Structure formats: C-alpha cells, structure tokens
Amino acid sequence: MKTRLTTLAASALLLHSATTFAASSVDLTVKGLIVPSACTPSLSGGGVIDHGKVSAKDLNPTYGTAIGIHTLSLTVNCDAPIQFALHPIDNRAGSGPSSDFGLGFINETQKLGHFSLTWRKALADGGVEVQPIASMDQGNSWYPEKFWEPSMYMAAASMDDDTQPLPIKDLSVDLEVLTIINRADGLDLSNEVTIDGSATLEVKYL
Template identity: 55%
Template sequence: MPCALQQPTLHWNNLKMNKSLTLLGTALLLASSASAFAASSVDLTVKGLITPNACTPTLSGGGVVDHGKIASKDLVQNNPTSLPRFTLQLTINCEGLTAMAIRPIDNRAGTSTGSSDFGLGLINENKKLGRFYLTPLNMVADAVAVQPIASSDGGSTWYAERLWELQTLWGVGALDDATALIPVKDLVMDLEVATQIARADQFDFSEEQPIDGSGTLEVMYL
C-alpha cells in the first residue's frame, strides 16, 4: 500500500516538471523575440531651441587679406616665409544679450601646414602651400574690455586662449574669469591675420601660383 500511494505522487511530480519546462521554454521564446525586435529598431530625436535674439557678424575690408604679387625669389628656400600681418576688425551685433560663440571653419581643410591653422590651398597638384592663423586683440563687449577664451568640448568648459585655433569654439570672458562665457550684445575686436608660406625649395614656381586661403567664422548660440 505505501508503494501504491507513492506512484501517483511521483507521476504528478513528473507532470508538474514537464509543465514547468514548457512554461520556461515559452518565456525564453518570448524574451528572444522581444530582444530581436528591439535590435531591429532605433529612435531618432530632433531637438533644438529657437532664440529670440540673432547676431550679425561683420569683417572690415569685406574680410579680404590681399598680399598682392610676391616674387618667388623673395621666399625663404629652406624655411617658412612669414608674410606681413594684416589686421581686420570683427564686429558682432546681437539684438539682445546673447550667449554665443564663434565656430571657425577652414574652407581649405586638409591643406594647412599646421594642424590647428587654416590652409592656403594646394599648388603643384598636391603640395600644401602654407597656413594662416588669427589672433584676437583689443576685445570690447558692450563698452567693457574682455578677454578671448576658447572651448575644446563644445562649450561645456572654457579657458583663456591668446591664439584662437581650429577645432575649438571661440568666446568672450570677463577679464577676471576665463572659465565662463559671458553673454554679449555688441562685440568688437581686432583680428590679426598671420600668413606663412612653407619652405620654397619644395615648390615649382615656374608659373604663377595662387595663395588661396579661405575660412568662415560662424556664430553659434549657446
């Protein structure tokens, strides 16, 4: 009799085990299907912020630095040649106090002899002619003297920077604090443009070659 009582119990446990395995298999199948579905889709978010204040940048002289014709014999053969420096005035007028920065764009990307400077184009098919770079001077924001600052992380942090470079944002800071971007309405500064021709003994100047530097200064709202 004790054995007869044990058989149904064992048989029931087997049924229960089979049922549990079936449910477990179903759960795994559903989880696998959900995972496969998630891997087949991706979300796209469009964000932004419309600001009521617009800023207009202006460069004196139409933003043109013209070195005229330079005799190739006057270029240094075994070292770079620095051309005379030009100074342009950059003015940025905003409709109200605005947190903004300048994003430099090299329109001759890949042609500069300096990794953080603007290029002068290619000559003799594939040779880099040289570079030019900008130095901000005499900065005044809303009738108050300010200092040039820069950010290499998209505007999250700022630091004092005497020489503005590509791959950074250019901004304005108070004289006693280079770590914070200050909003401005009217900004005026001198931009010193320094141009340098690479060593001349690598080039063929049997024909005239153009100095073809070009950059864009884009106002970004932060």
C-alpha cells in the first residue's frame, strides 16, 4: 500500500510539473508578405522649408504666431498599382502638440512651436482626382481626413468610396505646411534660436 501511494504521489508531481511548464510558455510567430512592387516618395525642394531669419519682436507675446504657409509637391511613384499608405514620424517628438509636429526645444525645456501638414489636392494615375483618407489603427479602418497627424496613416481613395485605399501607381499631393511659433512670453529669445522641425514620411504597403 505504501509503495502504491508513493507511486501515485510521484505521478501527481510529474503531472503538476508538466502543467506548470505548459503554462509558462509562449509562442512567437513571425509573419509578413513580400510584395513585388516598390514605391518611392519624394518632396519638391528637397523637402526643405526655410523661413530665413524671423525677428523675435515680430512674435506675439500672448499667442502663437504663424510665420509662413508653404505648399510642397509630394509624389509617390510605384512600379505597378498597389495599395499603400504614408506614415509620418515626428523626429522632434515631444516638442509639439500630439496633433502636430514639433520644432524642437529652447534650452532643452521650452517648446519652440510646431508645424502642421494638410493634404490640399490629390491626383492619381492619369490625373484622376482622389480623396485623402486616414487610419489610426494601422490600416484596419479608414475615414475621410485631410489633416495629417504624427503616426497617422494617410492614403488616397476614390471620390465615391472612403472606406479603403485605391491601388495606385503614381500619386501626387499638394502638401500644405503651416509653421507656428509658440507665444513669445514663455520663450527665451535672448539668443538666436534654430527652428528645427523634422519629419520622416515612409511608405507602408497594405
């Protein structure tokens, strides 16, 4: 009887060990899709907007000052029609509001200002008018939108269907850039300050 109880106890211990091992494991899956087409984005003017020198005396002390609106030509050229989105990365994240792109800091703490991006006109293959749509969940769902926020996917859809991006070979967009300096009474402008906005626009294949 004692031998039988010992055997049962050993079996229970082994079963408990196996159960514990299974509960302490996790699977790793690597997925993806290789697409035959590639897209190349480009911006007119080398993607540079130079506001030159702005006098501190021209900045409003109690609210933000718009120092310029510029329109760049954004083009995306693909090897063949394909569904894609454009994803902006704010390279000065934290120095601007969540809905815009930052212009860097003064003395590492004072937020200098921000710039916004807006799609004003979009044409697809052969000059066909298309509408901008956006996704905040990496392309799972879409809605009409022209204001481009950091980390937001933007794509082009047909004028009668705003629920999904079109397969496009060549896309051209008038991209409006508005630059705003924050209220001057909260900024140390006793020395020259560099306007240091930067964003990276990357193609995401859908």
